[in-house]
Amino acid sequence: MPAQVGSRAAEGRSHAPLPVPETPREPVALFLDMDGVLAPLAPTPDAVVAEPRRTAVIARLVKALDGRVAIVSGRTLEEIDRIADHASPAAAGVHGLVRRRANGEETTFTPSPGIARAAAAVEAFAAERPGLLVERKGVAVGLHYRQAPQYEAEVLALADDLAARHGLSIQPGVLVIELKTPGADKGAALTAFMAEPPFKGARPIMLGDDLTDEYGFLAAEALGGYGVLVGPPRETAARFGLSGPDAVLDWLDSVSAAFETEPAQ
Structure with missing residues (x-):
């Protein structure tokens, strides 16, 4: 929380x-x-x-x-x-x-410029880990790991890194993490x-x-x-x-x- x-x-x-x-x-x-x-x-x-x-x-x-x-x-x-x-x-x-x-x-809200860059990194990350699902939302990008909970630690670490590098907000959920435009x-x-x-x-x-x-x-x-x-x-x-x-x-x-x-x- x-x-x-x-x-x-x-x-x-x-x-x-x-x-x-x-x-x-x-x-x-x-x-x-x-x-x-x-x-x-x-x-x-x-x-x-x-x-x-x-x-x-x-x-x-x-x-x-x-x-x-x-x-x-x-x-x-x-x-x-x-x-x-x-x-x-x-x-x-x-x-x-x-x-x-x-x-x-x-x-x-106007999408943060960092969203597109973060989404590309998230998609590359998910492509190498079966069961992860990427959801693009324009002003945010979500990474669902309900079907692959074994990747939770890696998913959370990735979100922390991308949020810091691209000035995004992190929104945790139930077996999902989102990077979103702040505000x-x-x-x-x-x-x-x-x-x-x-x-x-x-x-x-x-x-x-x-x-x-x-x-x-x-x-x-x-x-x-x-x-x-x-x-x-x-x-x-x-x-x-x-x-x-x-x-x-x-x-x-x-x-x-x-x-x-x-x-x-």
Whole structure:
């Protein structure tokens, strides 16, 4: 976990299972990670596909909350739309480096010049190690080692070296490491959404499973909301927890039902 996030996440938290969040009654804005939260983790990024129930749950939620829903993911916007079947107008991709407002307007950071050089080095590295998968994202490049965990130490050392040489940020994940253009994270994306309609004035809730989501948990709490950790207990800034994607979809359905039957005034 990044040092700043890790030190803040540890404040007042334990590794004990977190309580399940109650169904909110006040106006809320929901920020949802994709992999491990809305969708189960898979061996490769392409193995995660659209699923009718997930699409229906997201679409219902967007309608019930008057658009106050955004998917905030490490994936590109194109990948978010593919998996969510275009159910969420608002989304942030590549850890906040690309953001689409609820009205459809998009903003994208200019890729760091070091990304192309780092991506070439990563691809050369992966070509010599079976099972490694490189994912180019324009403003970032990811190296997945879920199918070859024996290379973890080498992968992390490579990322440290390339980040230092090319002025890039490192974003660790679950059996993946990303080198990205500096300047954004999921917390910054959440904060930007909360300054705009239809999110402004609501209480933010961030659902995530990974280290990247800790920035979102902290940003939500700073704005009067909270984080929900999905998956096994660990050191986290989240205040509540859900066991996995199925539990997430069930909880989101309960939120939709509450706001459909008891609309906020």
